Amino acid sequence: MHDLLSVRNLKIEATAYPPGEPPKDITIVEDVSFSLSKGRVLGLIGESGAGKSTIGLAALAYGRGGVRITGGEILLDGENLPVLDKAGIRRVRGTRVCYVAQSAAAFNPAHRLGDQVIEASLTHGLMTKAEARKRAAYLFGVLGLPDPDRFGDRYPHQVSGGQLQRAMTAMALCPKPELIVFDEPTTALDVTTQIDVLAAIKHAIEATHTAALYITHDLAVVAQISDDIMVLRHGRTVEYGSTRQIIEQPRQDYTRALVNVRQAKKGEATVQSNTQLKIEHVTAGYSNGFTVLHDVSLHLPKGQTLAVVGESGSGKSTLARAITGLLPPVSGSITFDGKALTPALKQRSRDxxxxxxxxxxxxxxxxxxxxxxxDIIGRPLTFYFGLHGTAKTERVKELLEQIEMASGFVDRYPAELSGGQKQRVAIARALAAKPDLILCDEPTSALDPLVAEGILSLLMRLQAETNVSYMFITHDIAIVRAIADSVAVMHRGRLVRFGPKSQVLSPPYDDYTDLLLKSVPEMELGWLERAIATRKIESAGH
Incomplete structure (x- = not known):
């Protein structure tokens, strides 16, 4: 089969500016080679900093932030992209190669979606306005968007996140490109929305016979959409093969770790009666009169973990804001260790x-x-305990050891830390106050699976050592299964299910919890098709 895209011995460099040191060149991608035929999908997977997005953008002959392609070839149907002049690159981008970003913020909020979807096709003179609108409506239909002929009349704020992500895919497909680069297009979506977007993207690729690079850090997701997978780490190829081989017979230790990643596991507490946090009939909203939480009641026992799960807009983070006093409830009460908490943050005592x-x-x-x-970890030490100088520095070092980071990190800035290290520092800052309860607002959702597992293990160890309680906000059911003692399922601001983990995650389920549990991608081929088929059967039954 003819290779549409052939990448050979790719090398990409950038200039680093270490604090207090002269600039220096660093290699961020080295000796990467792969090929891709029309109509096929190659998944690029790896942790943050592995070079996934850098390689994807290189397929557009683009290096962001001063990144430079310094070696190798990127052949698009035999044409070497890095050696093209500006006119040649303009001829390729947006016509032969298109890009789908992670965030729907790529849309201009002031323009209708249809006008933005057809813009590249008109700018490059690929079709008339009537032809472009017809093409856009066809793609809206292929991608399962409502009322395809009129969907483009809407503005970005008038559609959901999942619909925006599908509209972005339509924008990339509209010029009839040979190659699309998908850069983590479902990472910011809830699992219930992600499954629909994945299915829509897969169907659109098949319908248009476009080649695609699909970038993600979630192996279970990429297994549903890719024909082949390349595993990357530190800018180098770890393993490259068919999706079946990578999933079922990984050859390298790092790949095996990704395939076999298992969240930190803790057993469910047998007694859940020693209530520390009690929320009774809380209703909360914002000053514009929009109510987010409706009559929510739940409790959290001391030293245990309550997982609050639900999709975006379900009220999870609003509940946390109500507990902290950042958003005083309209009605209801919140008590902590038997004492009513003052609704507003500014009225609460320092303790x-x-x-x-x-x-x-x-x-x-x-x-x-x-x-x-x-400074970051030390601020609560000064604010709550009056520590200064050597005493504060020593306590900072103790906290760094507690989160499994050496004292040598004490003078580093956030820019000098990895994503996982930053999150550990955030945990240390919370621990510095010697709290009884930590509200964890999706603290691992932006992290790679192996890094996230390390953070979860750390949190579980700290709970065992200090008896701190956690309210863990998440939309990841795998995390819920791993760390929770009790679970609260929220949907559209209401509590639809609450109780011990073993009860909430066992049938019979309410419809929403059932949908949530069936939307978690599994590490097996064909899962996506089976999940969508099950949804259709159940919808027909209703």
Missing amino acids: DLRRIQLIYQMADTAMNPRQTVR
Whole structure:
């Protein structure tokens, strides 16, 4: 079969600017080779920093942030992209090779979706406006979007996240490209939405016979859509083969670790009666009159983990904001160790603030990039305990050891840490206050599977050592199964199921919990097709 894309001995470099040191060149991708035929999908998988997105963007002859292609060839139907002049690159991008970003923020909120979907086709003179609109409507239908002939009249804010992601796929497919680069297109989606988007992307690729590079850090996801898989680490190829071989007979230790990754496991607490946090009939919303939480009641025993699970918009994070006092409830009460918590944060005592800490989803945005690890972890030590100087530094080092990071990290800045290290520092900052309860707001969702497993294991070990309680907000059922003692399932601001893990995750289920459990990708070929078929049968039954 003729190779549409042939990458040979690819080398990509960038310039690093270490603090206090002169700039230096670093190699971020080295000696990577693969080929891709029309109509086939190659999955690129690996941890953050493995070079996945860099390789994908290289297929567009693009290097972001000063990245340079310094060696090898990227042949698109025999044409070597890195040696093209600017006019040649403009001829390729948006016509022969298109890109689907991770975030739907790639859309301009001020323009209708249809106009944005057809823009590249018109800009490059590939078709008339009427032809482009007809093509867009066809693609909207292929991708399962509602009312395909009129869907393009909507603005980005008028559709869901899953619909936006499918619209972005339509935008890439509209110019009839030979190759599409999908850069983690479902990572930001809930599992219930992800399954529909995956199925739509797979169907669209088959219908248009387009080749695709599919970038992700989730092996279970890429197994559903790829013909072949390349496993990357530190910019180099670890293993490259058919999806079946990678999934069923991985040859390298790192690949085997990815295939066999199992979340940290803890048994469910046998007694769940020693209530520490009690939420009774809480309703909460925002100043515009929009109610997010409706009459929510649940409790969390001391030293245990309550997993709060549900899709985006279900009210999980709003519940956490109500507990911390960032969003005072409209009605209802929240008690902690038998004492009613003042609804508003600014009215709470310093000790109330200390006892309930929060770990955010994105450690990057939760840290000041101009502060060192010493400053970040040290701030609560000064605020709550008045520590300064040597005493504070020694306590920071103790906390670093507790999160399995050496004291040598104390003077590093966030930019000098990996994603997993940043999240560990965020955990240390929460621990610095010696809290009784930590609200964990999807702290592993942005991390690679092996790194996430390490963070979960750390959290479980810290709980065993300190008897701290966790409310763990997530949409990942695998995490719920791994770490929870009790589970609360939320949907559209309401509590639809609550109780011990063994009860909540056992049938009979309500319809939403059943859908949630059946939407978690499994590491086996054909899972996606079976899951979609099951949904159709159940929908027909209803």
